[in-house]
Amino acid sequence: MDRLDPALARLIDRVMLARANRVAVEIRGGGTKHFYGGAPTGEPLPVAGLAGISSYEPTELVVTVRAGTPLTELEAALDERGQCLPFEPPRFAPGGTVGGMVAAGLSGPARATVGAVRDHVLGLTLLNGRGEVLTFGGQVAKNVAGYDVSRLIVGSLGILGVICEVSLKVLPINRATATLCFDWEESRALEQMRRWASQPLPVNASAWHDGRLHLRLAGAAAAVSAARGQLGGDVVAPEAALIWWHSVRDQAQEFFALSESQLAAGECLWRLSLPPTATPVKLPGRQFIEWHGAQRWWRTAADAREVREAAAQAGGHATRLRGAGKSEAVFSPVSEALMRIHRELKRAFDPVGIFNPGRLYAEL
C-alpha cells in the first residue's frame, strides 16, 4: 500500500527524469516573484498541485502547510484564529505561494523587531536532486537535532531542491497597534529610529521616505497607549495606517513601481541591507528606509558597481530587486571561501545541477 501524495509522486518523477536527462527545471509557485533573482531558465516545474494546510494547531503556534498553498489562504486561516505570520512576507501580486515565500526569504516591515521568514521556519520537507524526499527540523520551536537545513533553504531561490512542505511558527496578532508620523529629514529619522529601537518600547516597524517617518507601535494595549503619549507625533487613523503598512509590505507604493520606460532608461530598484547605524548613503535617486535603518531601498540609475560599493562601504550588501535586462548579477558577490562552500552545498543537494540554475549566482 503506497499512500504517497500523487502530487508529490509526480514531482519526484519529474525530478528523476530531469536528472536522468540532465535538463534544468524552473521551480514555479504562483510566479509572483519571477522578477526576483537571476533570469529563470529550464522547463517549468509547477508545485501548485502540492497544496493545502496539512495541520494547524493554534495552541502549538505552529502551522504545517504545503508549498503550493496560496499565501492568502494561509493568512486567512491564521487570521480566523487570531494569529499571523509576524514577519509580514511581501505579496507582490495575488497568487503567491508559501513555497515561494520561503524560497525568496523576503520579509516585511516588522522584520527588524520580530525576525525574518528564516526565524519562523521550524521544519521543511525538501525534494533534492536525487529525487529523495527529506524532512529537516520539525513542528516544535526548540529543535537542534542535526544541522539546521530547513533554514538554509530559506532564501535559496530553489537552487537546492523543491520545497514541498514547511512548518512555520506563528504568533498571536498584536492586541493593540498605533501608527505615528513625524516630519523629519533622513539623518534625524535614522537617529530616532535607532534610539527608539534601543529602548524598552513596543516599536514594531519604522519606515522613512521623502521627509516623513512612520512608526508602528504594537503590543499590549497599555504599552502601546503609554508609548503613544511618550513619543508624540501625528497619530494616523487605524484604517489608513493598516492600508499604508500593507502598501509598504507589498511594495504597492508609488516609490516601488518602475514603469517599462523607467526600466528601459536604466533605473533600478535596489535593496541595501546595512548595519542600522550606517550613516546616510549617498546615491543619485530616491530612497525608502525601513527596519530602523537596516533596509534602504534605492531607486537609482547609478551603475551596479557604484551601488554595491556604497553598500559594502556601509558594511552591508546590495540586491538589485528590479531592473531591465538580467545580464548583470542580482546579488552581491560573496568571498571566495564562501563561494566554494556554496558550490559544494549545491553539489551536495543537487549533484547534477537541475534546479533553478543561475537564479542565485550564475555559477550555481
Added chain:
Amino acid sequence: MRDDMPRADARAAAVPSAAAQAQASRTRRQAEVVAALSEALPPAAILFRHEDTVPYECDALTAYRASPLVVVIPETETQVVAILRICHRLGVPVIARGAGTGLSGGVTPHLEGLVLSLAKFNTILAIDAAACTAAVQCGVRNLAISEAAAPYGLYYAPDPSSQIACTIGGNVAENSGGVHCLKYGMTLHNVLRVRGYLIDGEPVEFGSRALDAAGLDLLPVIVGSEGMLAVTIEVTVKLIPKPQLARCIMASFDDIESAGAAVASVIAQGIIPAGLELMDKAMTAAVEAFVQADYDLDAAAILLCESDGTELEVAEEIARMEQVLGAAGASRMEVSRDETQRQRFWSGRKNAFPASGGISPDYMCMDSTIPRKRLAEMLRAIEQMQGKYGLRCVNVFHAGDGNLHPLILFDADVPDEMRRCELFGADILETSVHLGGTVTGEHGVGVEKLNSMCVQFSPAERAQFLAVKQAFDPLELLNPGKVIPTLHRCAEYGKMHVHRGMLPFADLPRF
C-alpha cells in the same frame, strides 16, 4: 625538540603486545603532532602529558570520556590558523572547546585528535549601544555579555542555565536556549554574525552586521553545528532593551493533566510569556530541600509563568495570565511582589540540576522537545518507564516550548544502573519522536544522542547531513563522529526510523 616531548622510540621498544604496539604508534603520532605544533606555539600552550590533558577528557556529560592526543591553548588568531593548517596537513581531528559545560558530549575528545581550547579568546571587543549589538570573542561567557551591556540598558537574551560559565562560542555551536527563548528565541535568533576559520585555516564570515547577508543563509547551518563545520572565533550578537521589570506567577496544580492543559490555554489566549516552566512533584521536593523557597510540596505540578515589559504591560499581562491559569484549575497562585520574591520563585528552577545532584549520586539530563499538548501524556509515559527501568526520574520542563529536561537519577557505582539509565534516556527520546517531537531541544546531539538520531532521521536525511558537513570540511576533521551516526551504527542499534513529514505512513500510529 623540547626535553619533555614524548619519546616514541624509547617507550615502544620495551613491550611487544598488540596493545603496547598501538600505544607506541599513538605515542609516535603524538610526537609528530607535538613537534609540528611546537613550531607555531610556545611550550606552555601545548599539553600532551596525561595528567595535563585529563581536565579535557569530557564536558559536563562526564559519563563519556576520551583522552585526546594533544590539547592546545592558543592566544592569537595567527596561532589558531597555524594549528588548523598543521592538523589539516597531518589529518588530525580538531575538537574546538569553550568552557566544557555542554551536556551531550559535544566536545568529547577524539583519541587521535587535538582539543583546541579557545578559553583565552575572552575579550569583549565592542558594545555598540546604538546598533544594539556586541562583538565578542568566542570564549566570552554568556552572562558577561549581559553584564557588559547592562550600563546601556541592554542585555543578551538567551540564558542557558550554565550562563555564568558557558561561552558564546559554545552557545553558537549548540544553538543554546534557556528559560526565555519562548519569547526571545534561541541563540540563532540572537546572533548576527560569526567569524572564524575553516579547517584549512581559511578565514570565513557567516551573516553580517546587517540583518542578512548575500548568498545562501549559512548562519543557521553554522549555529548549532556543534563545531563540525568551522571554528568560531568572534561572534556579533544582538542586544535587546532590558525590560523595565518582570513578575512571575507561581501556580500549583493538583494533577499533571490540568497543568499541561493550562500551558496550552495560556498560549491559546494569545499570551507569549517571558518564561513558562513546569516542575513535577518529585523535582519540587528536591529543589525545596536545596533552596528552601517555600514551594508547594503538595502540588502535582508547579508552573512558573513570567511576564516582562513596562509596568503597565506587565500589569495587563499578569492579570490575563492569572485569569487563564485560574480557569485552567490552578489550586494555588502567588504573584511575585518584588524582584527578591521573583528571584526566589526561580531559585529552585534554576537549581534543578544541582538539586538533583543532592538527592542522587549521579543523574542524566534529557533534552527532547514535544508538542506542548502532549506534556501530560509524556509525564505519564515517564512515570511508567521508572518502573520499567527501576530508576527514578524528576522532571523540569520548559513547558512553554515543550522542551523537557527529565533528570534520570542513578548511581554509576551500582552495577547496571548506568546501562539502565541510558536505555531509559533513549526511551524518553524515542517516545518524544513518536509524539511528534525531536531528540534534542537545546543541548545538542554530541555523542550522547547518536543512536536516537537513527530513529529521528532516515538514511537519506543522515546522508544529506554528512554531505553538508563535507561541503565545509571535505576531510571530516572538525569534531568527527558527532551528531551524524554512521549507517553501521544505526544498523546495529536496530530501531526503526520514525517516518515524519510527507512520506507514506507518516500518520500511522507506531505504538
